[in-house]
Amino acid sequence: MMLWNLIYRSLRQHALSTLVTAGSIALAAGLLLTVWVVKTQSQAVFAATNSGFDAVLGARGSKLQLVLNAIFHLEASPGNIAAADFEALRRNPMIGGAIRTAIPIAVGDSFQGWRVVGTVEQLFAEIEYAPGKRYAIARGGRNFQLGAHEAVVGNFAAKRLGWKLGATFHPQHGVSEKAERDHDELYTVVGILEPTSTPVDRVIWIPLEGIQTMSGHNPFAKTDISAVLIQLRAPTAGLMASNLINQSGGKLTFAYPIGTIVAELFNKISWIDKVLTLLAWLVAAVASGSVLVSIYNSMSARARDIAILRALGARRRTVFGAVVGEAAAIGVLGAAAGFAVFAGLAAGVASIIQAQTGVVLEPLQWNPVFGWGPAVFVGLCVLGGLVPAFKAYRVPVAETLAPVS
Amino acid sequence: MPLLSIKDLAKTYPLPGGGAHRVVEVVEFSLEAAEQLALRGESGSGKTTFLHLIAGILAPDSGRIALAGRDVAALGEAARDRLRAETIGYIFQTFNLLQGHTVLENVEFGMAFGRGVDRAYAESLLRRVGLSDKLGHFPRQLSTGQQQRVAVARALANHPKLVLADEPTGNLDRRHAREALALIREVCRECGAALLLVSHDEQVLAGFGDVRDFAALNRALTAEAAP
Known part of the structure; x- marks a missing residue:
């Protein structure tokens, strides 16, 4: 419970960097979800669209x-x-x-x-x-x-x-x-x-x-x-x-057969979704890096708090877990907001596809990326949190709690 | 059997240019359960290091520290952390409150890593030190004296057997220092915790019954002073 409290308070204390970092993750997650869902669903729907003819x-x-x-x-x-x-x-x-x-x-x-x-x-x-x-x-x-x-x-x-x-x-x-x-x-x-x-x-x-x-x-x-x-x-x-x-x-x-011929089209334009997917992963990597930097930069200011907690009996692994948990929480916030970004982007893309082709996509239909996508983003954030967490792990209690008498 | 028993304790710090500086060398020291003792010592005499060694924040180079039947010096770091969380309350000169957390949360952190959070007990401690109306305040919203009282409540939050107080009145004026010291002694007595206080302030120590000279206890100082 106190660990959650630590994480929550820290997120609030660094609200601006939390929001900016979570926002960049949201954009990356939204982009990845949109690219993935539109790609998989449009391939399936277009290949199945034959208006009843062979x-x-x-x-x-x-x-x-x-x-x-x-x-x-x-x-x-x-x-x-x-x-x-x-x-x-x-x-x-x-x-x-x-x-x-x-x-x-x-x-x-x-x-x-x-x-x-x-x-x-x-x-x-x-x-x-x-x-x-x-x-x-x-x-x-x-x-x-x-x-x-x-x-x-x-x-x-x-x-x-x-x-x-x-x-x-x-x-x-x-x-x-x-x-x-x-x-x-x-x-x-x-x-x-x-x-x-x-x-x-x-x-x-x-x-x-x-x-x-x-x-x-x-x-x-x-x-x-x-x-x-x-x-x-x-x-x-x-x-x-x-x-x-x-x-x-x-x-x-x-x-x-019509389906196979349509699939050829997707093969021809597959580079587009490859580029977009790569772009989404690059944004994700940058977002993960921003988690690292934003937490790492605040570590000097937090060293005293960490030393106090350690003096109160918190173990090294507890403070390590608190920092990793904070990074994960930023990832969860970002991924959750990413769904909102996705809903907006996907609705826009689906309406363009409908206007241009008449084919209706249903982007909110369950897609496995809804499960593994956010999990990967949280995982990337946890990875980004490991470096500052290790710094927290190594905070020297006695030196940080100076003055000495 | 004393609550705290120290034998042949030594701690040395490496010097930046090479070599080492012995800071603490205590041959024998003990403290009974519920006993209250003050150690008088100048700044830089190794008092804080001595308290850190007892609390398990620092590991000694050699010697034995028996606290509540366990040898602190022989424990690994995680075990020392646990022993500290369950057995020791610590009052710092600069209070060391967590500025981003409320008064109540600060006290709860005093118990969080030991027996776990007991909000009702944390509230009762804050009531006892006269801060029942400040539970949701942040440390920066309190006066220095009030912050000291939060630190006292936090030190007692884990039902400690031993409270270590490092210049606990160093940041207070005379009147508040006297009041704070009286409060610490009183609350420790009520909770059945032993109190080991270190200070260089003669006026504070004057109000303390049992005072010992840390310089006489710490042989490292004697050796340093010798020609």
Whole structure:
């Protein structure tokens, strides 16, 4: 009890250095937790995000670009494919038999930075975007009708645009924030999707031929599609189709399996989280050093108190433990505050990821780093406390308690 | 059997330029339980070192210090710490209160490393020395005389068998010195603790019944003075 009292009083006596040191540990802990949680969770969530499809068929090019464009609605489309090419492929008995469902999409337009994608009404009527989960249109709304200038809007996009049922808009050519020009067609929102926590939430969906025949688009490409989202009958069919299509040297690319292709993206950008993690550990090392310096610098002033305690019967190991305990307490304070820093940082990062990709992270979900992260930080602080603790251990009682008579 | 019995005790300090300086050389000394004795000695005569040796703060070069049936000189440092925590109360000239802790906590630290904290007893001791209204004060908020009384209460907090007082009135004026000394003697008597006090102040010692000359006890001084 008295040991805690010693630690508590010492922390209070050196309140400013305690706060500064604990603050630097909080920043380091917050940064490490954020990097770790965002890294592990985004890898898992992105790899699992396939909007219910096994593969994507698109123009010849990068599989990753194709998946990012067709599933995550990021990046530019690698190009269009002719509907006839897809139909020809479908008639191939080896491939056509393997396909259970095929949903074509057409891209290239947007509205105020939100992508407008053409597809068929079957997407919202029949597809499970996750096992056991079908798209649902919020009450009062309905699916768009082929041939009509109608739109079904992802939940996140509708919220950000402030759209209700009946809202109207002119699609804009291009997919950048600064679209080239408005198309003449006026579309009306007839349905808003319930949230799915997938990239679908941030897309404005219109009938496929709406994109294909939009004013200003190439009239010779009015049957082209950007990609086909495919559900397979069996995983082995995917491998077979991948071999047949990708190695044929034709005009098409078959991206399968989606999760593995997304994982490639994380491999490519893994240096970012390595740098951030290294940065967090460096900050942690500096924080640990600051624990050492702040306690060590106060040791001269504390020597008399330590000598008094020793004269009262405190053993060397008791004063050693008090100093180490103080360092650990600073670590605990810092780690606890680090959770607050993490909560703020992670919420910010998660909202950016949701805004950019539609993928929803839940950073407060249990992650093993919540256990070992703070433990490591407290351990580093204890390490930092060992040097001043050793100095306390060696305080000469008789000399320090002078004057002598 | 005396509470404290010393035989052939010697302590030498190394000198910075080499060689050694013998500070304490006491052939024989004893103190009975509950006895009160004052040692008169000039500053620098080795009185503090003598008390530190008895308290186990310093280890002697040779000799025997039997305290409450245990040989302090033969104990390891941790055992000496424990014996000090359980058996000895120490009053310092400069009081040596912990400035960052309250009056009550200072007294509790006097018992913390021995039998453990007994808040009610700590409060009763502070009541006894007239500081029941200062429990939550910090030492800097007290007068010098009040700080001395906290030191007295702390020295008795662990139910000591022996209280060592090193120039306990050195920082007080005449009137407060007399009062403080009377209080120390009285409280030690009430608690059944023996008192060994060292001082150079003749006026303080004048009020003390049993006074011995430390110069006569410490042969190191005699040897130093010899031609």
